[in-house]
Amino acid sequence: MKKIGVFVCHCGINIASTVDIPKLVEDLKNYPGVAYIQDYKYMCSEPGQTLVKEKIKSEKLDAVVVAACSPTLHENTFRMAVQTVDMNPYNCEIANIREQCSWVHKNITEATEKAKRIIKSVVEKALLDEDLEPVKVPVTRKALVLGGGIAGIQSALSIANSGYDVILVERQSSIGGRMAQLSETFPTLDCSQCILTPKMVDAGQHENIRLMTYSELADISGFVGNFKVKIKQKAKYVDWDKCTGCGLCIEKCPKKVPSEFDQGLGKRKAVYTPFPQAVPNKPVIDCENCTYFITGKCRLCEKVCPFDAINFDETESFIEEEVGAIVVATGYDVYPVLNMSEYGGGKIPDVIDGLTFERILSASGPSGGEVRRPSDGKIPKEIVFIKCVGSRDPENHYPYCSKICCMYTTKHAMLYKHRVHDGQPYIFYMDVRAGGKGYEEFYQRAQEDDKVVFLRGKVSKVYQDDDKVVVCGIDTLSGSNVEIRADMVVLAMAIRPSKGIEELAQLLKISIDQNGFLTEAHPKLRPVESLSAGIYLAGCAQAPKDIPDTVAQATATAAMVLNLFSREYLLHEPIITGVDEELCSGCGLCIAVCPYDARKTNREKGVVEVNEILCEACGACAAACPSGAAQQRNFTDTQLSNMVKAILAE
C-alpha cells in the first residue's frame, strides 16, 4: 500500500475554530494508508511547505494529502513544492475542509466528523493516484487582433514590435475606430487625430502586421496556441493593389449619402474613404447606396480611374490562417438617443449625443470646427449638457456608470466656451468622477476659468418650443427646479459594446456579462484574459474606459500574448479521460456528450480515440461510457467509488 502523508492546516482560526484538529489527527492516525499525519497553523506558508517536503523525504512518502482550503487557491503551491523533492505533483491532493466544511457549519462535533470523512475520501483517492506528466502543446506564434481602434492598434504594435506576426482585422475600411472621430482628448486637449495617426501609420506600414480592413471574422476552430481562423474580406469593388488613393473617383461620384463618420451630420459619396487620414487610404464602394448597384447606370468612377482599379465584379473572399492567440478589441457604440423618449426620442434635431458633438467640434467635421446646431446652423448661445443619460439607470436603461462621460462632458463645455466666448454652457450632473491623473485639475479649470455652470440634478423632460429646446431639470444643491430655454442640448449617452458582440462571443465561445460586455477571467487579478485560454480582451469591449486605460490594457494584453509565445510549448493538464481500447466497443456515446469535440471514432480500429489536447477533463464521457472504457486519469470509477464508500462508512 502506498504511504500517504496527511497534513492538516489550521488556517489560523478559519478551520481550527470549527474543527477539532487534535481529535481529527488522533482519529486519522490509524486509517489504512496514512503513514504520517501532522497539523500546522498555516500549511501554505514557507515553514509549512518546508515541513511537507522534509516529511516526504524522512518518512519516504509516496503521496501527500493537504487538508486545508479550496484547491483553487493552493493546489498549485503544494504541487510545485512536492516536485522539488522529486514527488510527482499528481500525487499531491487537497482535501477541502474549509470552504466545504469549517466555513459552512457551526457545530464543532459535526464539522469535525465531516472533516474526517472528507480527508478519508481524499486519502482513498491518493492511494490509487498515478504519476502523470502534463501534455505538451505546440504554439503558433502568430496573433489575431479583432478591432482596429486604439486598443487593437496598440496591442498589434506591441506584439509586432517584439518580432511576432500579427493579423489586424477591422470591420470598417480604415483603422482608427472611435478615437479618430474625436476632436480633442482630455485632459491635455491634444488633437485626437494628431496623436492617433502616427500609430495608425505605424500599424499600416509595420512589416509584421498584416492589415485586413473591411473584413470580419467568419469562423474559428481549435484551441489555445492552435487556432484556425477564417476571415471574410468584404467586397470592396476597388482593387487596392492597383489603387493609389488619388481620390479622383470620390471627387466625381454623383451620389451623396449621410456620413457615418460624421454621425449623420455631414455627407460622403457612395465610393468613399471614411476620413482624410484613413489607413489604408483607399476607397470602397458602398453597394447599398451606389447608383450602379441600385439602377444599373453610372459607373463614372470606373471611367475616371486612371489605374483601372474599379472592379464591379469583385466578390467577398475568405482567407484562412493559423494563429496562436486572439485579441478581442472591438470597441464601443453609443446608446442611441432614440431610446430616450423623455428627451425627445431622437425627434428633436438639436438634441444630440456626445459623439455627434465631437464631430461638430472637430476641425475636420461637418461645420469645420465651428459650433453650429444641426437644425438651422445657428451658433448656440445657451447650450445644455446632460450627463448620465442611459447610464446609472437600472430601472429604465443600464445600471452601470459609463466612466468617460464626466470628463468628456467637461471637455465639451470648455471647448464650446473657447469657441463661443459669449455662450453659456450648463452641465446637469449627479456626480463628477474625475479620478485619473490631471482630471480633477481639468474639472476645476472648467468651473473657475471657463465659468461652466454645473447644476446638480437630473433632467426630467426636454421638449421643443418654437426654435428653443426647453430643458426642465433640477439643481438639488440650491433646492430649486430649473428650466433653461436652450439652443442646443448634448446628451452624454451610455457606452455600449459594439454591434455584433453577441454573435462574435458565441463564435469565439467567450462569455458576455449581463450588460453585454465581455467577461474577464477575474475582475481584479486577471483583467485582460477571457475565460477561454488563448483569447484576450482589450479596450471598451471589456468595459467602458478612457484612452490612457485602454492603451495600458492593450499593452497588458500584448504582454499576455507574448507570455504565451515565449514558451516552447504549452502544458495541458493530464487528468484527461483516456480510452481503454480493450474495453471500448466504439459505441460513440462519449462523442455525443463531449462539449469540446475531443473524441473521434477510429473506424479501422473500431474504437474511440481522444485528443488529449482538446480534452478539458470534464468527465462527461466517463459518466456516459457503458463499458468503463472511458476512465478519467486519477478520477477512475474505482477511485470515485472508494471515495464515496469512505464518506458513507460508519
Next chain:
Amino acid sequence: MQLSYYPGCTLKTDAKNFEKSALAVLKHLGVSVDELEDWYCCGVCFSQTRDNLMQQIAPVRTLVKAKESGNRQLLALCTMCYNTLKRSIEFIKDDAEKLETIHQFMDLETTQFYGNEVDVVDILTLIKQIGLEKLKKSIVKTDAGLKIASYYGCMLLRPKEIAIDSPDDPVIMEEILASAGCENVYFPFRTECCGSYQIVNEPEIVKDRTRKIVGSAVKNGADLMVMLCPLCYFNLDEIQQDIQKEDKSFQTIPVLYITQLLALLMGLKPDIHDFSLHSIDPRPVLKMKGLL
C-alpha cells in the same frame, strides 16, 4: 364581442356625456356591453399602502361582480376606475395570504375572485381591439379638418405595471384619431397631471396646471382638446373659465371626451351630448367644422 361594463359614480352624473357617447360609439362598431348588476364604488383612489387590505375590498367586490357576469373582459370607462381596478388585481393576484384575508371579509358573496379571471380594459385599448380599419370605415364626417390635442392625464399611463402605452411618449389616442381622420397636435404637456383631487383644497395647483396644459395645446394650434378622465375634464374645463375671468388674455379651448368627438365624426345623433355640462362651449368650433 361581449363584455361587462362598470360605470362608476361619476359617469352616471357629471360625466353623462362620456357614458352616452362611449356606449353609442361602441354600439355603432358592433359591440354591446352588459352593465354590471349591483355595482358599487370601485374603491378609488387606489391605496398605495402595503399593509391595509381594507381598501382593496371595494375593487375586489367589483371584480367579483364582473366575474359573476360571465364575461371575460370588463370595460371601465372612467380612467380612475380603470387604474384602481387594474392595480388592485396586480396587488392581490397570486398572493394567497392577501386573498385569504380579503375573502374572509367577503363571506357574504357567493363567488371568490383570485386575480386572473377578469381582464379590465379601457376604452382606447378596446377600440384598438375592435380594429382601427373598422373605425375608419365608420367615419362619415371625413373632411372636418380638425386639429386635436389629446390629453392623457395620469391614470392610464402610471404606474408602469398597468400602463396602456409609454408614459413619456404614448401614441394610442393619436393613432385612433388619425384613423378617424383628424390631424394630431403633439404638445409637451400631454401626459402631465392636471392636479386631480387638489381642486377641492388647493385650487391654485389646478389653475397652475391648467394654464400650462391648455396654454401648450393652444400654442401648438389645436382646435379642440380630448381626454378620458372625468376629473381631468372637470379640472381643465371648469378652471379655464376661472382663469379667463382673472386674465382676459388667456385663450380657452373646448374640452371633449374622446368618445364625444368620435360620435360626432361618426355622424351619430347629436342629442346624446348634453352641451350644458360643458363650461367652455364647444358648439361654435364644432359647427364651424361641420360636425353639428
Next chain:
Amino acid sequence: MTKNKTISSHRISSEDVDQLKDISGVNVYACYQCGNCSSACPAVEFMDISPHQVIRMVQLGFIDELVKSETPWICAACITCTVKCPRGVDIARVMEGLRQLVLRSDFEHGNLCDIDEKLRKKLPQIALIGNFRKTIL
C-alpha cells in the same frame, strides 16, 4: 426645515422610520438624490419640501419634521415621481405612507360641509373621495 440637524443611528433606525417602511414597503436607501422626481413633480412649486428632499429626510430619520410639512397634502398622487425614478424608488408610496402616519393617528378629520356649497355641487364625486383618502380637509 431646520438647518442644524443631529444625525444618529437611533434616529435612522427609529420606530417611525420602521412604521413608514411597513406602510409603504419602500426601500429609501436606493435613492441617490438625482432629483428627477422633484424635477417632474407637477405640484412641487406649492410644496415646502421637494419630493427628493422628503426621501433624503426619511433616509436620515427626520419623520417628525416630515409629518408636520405641507408636502404630503399637496401631492396629487399622480405617480410621475415613481415612473421617473432611475432607481425604482416608489416615492408616491412614501408620500402615501406619510399621509397615513397622520391620518391613522388621533386626528381630527375635517367636515364635508366645510367645502363651499356651490363648489361641492359641481365637483365630480371622485374629487371628493380622493380628497378624503389623501388629504386633510
